[in-house]
Amino acid sequence: IAELSELYKIFKQGQNEVMALKNINLKIYPGELVVIMGPSGSGKTTLLHVIAGITRPSAGNVTVNDLKVEKLKDEGIQDLLQNHIGMIFQFFNLIPTLTATGNVEMPMIVSKMPKIQRKERVQYLLKEVGMIERANHRPFALSGGEKQRIAIAQAFANNPELILADEPTGNVDSISAEKIMQYFKKALVDNPEKAMIIVTHDIVFRKIADRTLILRDGEIIKEYGRFSQDELDTQKNAKISDQIGE
Numbered sequence: 001i002a003e004l005s006e007l008y009k010i011f012k013q014g015q016n017e018v019m020a021l022k023n024i025n026l027k028i029y030p031g032e033l034v035v036i037m038g039p040s041g042s043g044k045t046t047l048l049h050v051i052a053g054i055t056r057p058s059a060g061n062v063t064v065n066d067l068k069v070e071k072l073k074d075e076g077i078q079d080l081l082q083n084h085i086g087m088i089f090q091f092f093n094l095i096p097t098l099t100a101t102g103n104v105e106m107p108m109i110v111s112k113m114p115k116i117q118r119k120e121r122v123q124y125l126l127k128e129v130g131m132i133e134r135a136n137h138r139p140f141a142l143s144g145g146e147k148q149r150i151a152i153a154q155a156f157a158n159n160p161e162l163i164l165a166d167e168p169t170g171n172v173d174s175i176s177a178e179k180i181m182q183y184f185k186k187a188l189v190d191n192p193e194k195a196m197i198i199v200t201h202d203i204v205f206r207k208i209a210d211r212t213l214i215l216r217d218g219e220i221i222k223e224y225g226r227f228s229q230d231e232l233d234t235q236k237n238a239k240i241s242d243q244i245g246e
């Protein structure tokens with residue numbers, strides 16, 4: 001679904017240069033849930049932004065669904081974000097004047113989906129994230145976890161192949177985090193042709209990650225496969241945290 005090769009990103013700040021990404025090589029396959037962890041400033045958000053075309057790489061290539069992202073013009077990036085990538089941010093990007101329904105429907109209106117189809121899909125998505133009872137609430141009347149679930153439904157609106165999530169459980173309590181994690185897992189089971197890249201510090205995601213990548217100073221310094229149940233035991237969890245460097 002996505003391929004990054006020899007990817008670099010350098011930010012210039014006056015006289016200073018920050019190498020936010022350094023020789024990243026990565027392939028994301030259908031059905032995969034890839035978790036990215038690493039200390040603050042290690043380049044996690046920059047990596048998601050480069051994949052989404054929001055930030056241009058300084059060197060290297062990004063391909064999403066055969067689209068060469070670094071070469072896309074503005075309309076191409078819009079199409080990428082509208083139809084191929086669903087993004088979920090820590091600071092929910094919901095429109096405050098629209099209800100939950102309106103927010104989930106918005107991307108489908110932009111992509112000119114017929115109304116009947118739209119209404120059906122909004123119902124389906126709200127049901128999936130357990131928010132059907134809150135369909136007519138505006139964001140101010142929703143809790144952090146509920147807003148995040150609406151943001152997730154919105155990201156899935158146009159059925160994108162790739163989901164990018166930046167700290168999706170960063171602002172929610174642990175029960176909501178568990179629900180959000182379960183939803184991501186179910187979405188992949190139901191749609192094995194999709195893939196997800198999740199930046200998180202939250203250990204709940206280790207339970208479902210096919211791969212965990214550790215970034216440090218812009219480089220992938222370690223890669224773990226699926227953790228076994230045994231490794232996820234509290235005792236050994238500490239050891240994993242140690243290795244991850246958090």
Ligand code: ATP
Nearest residue numbers: 011012013018020039040041042043044045046047
């Ligand atoms: P956090 O966990 O704190 O969100 P992160 O791992 O997501 O951190 P990034 O936000 O990707 O890290 O930042 C990587 C590096 O690039 C940091 O040193 C940051 O200061 C720098 N950086 C990010 N965006 C810009 C920008 N627009 N201009 C200049 N420097 C930037």
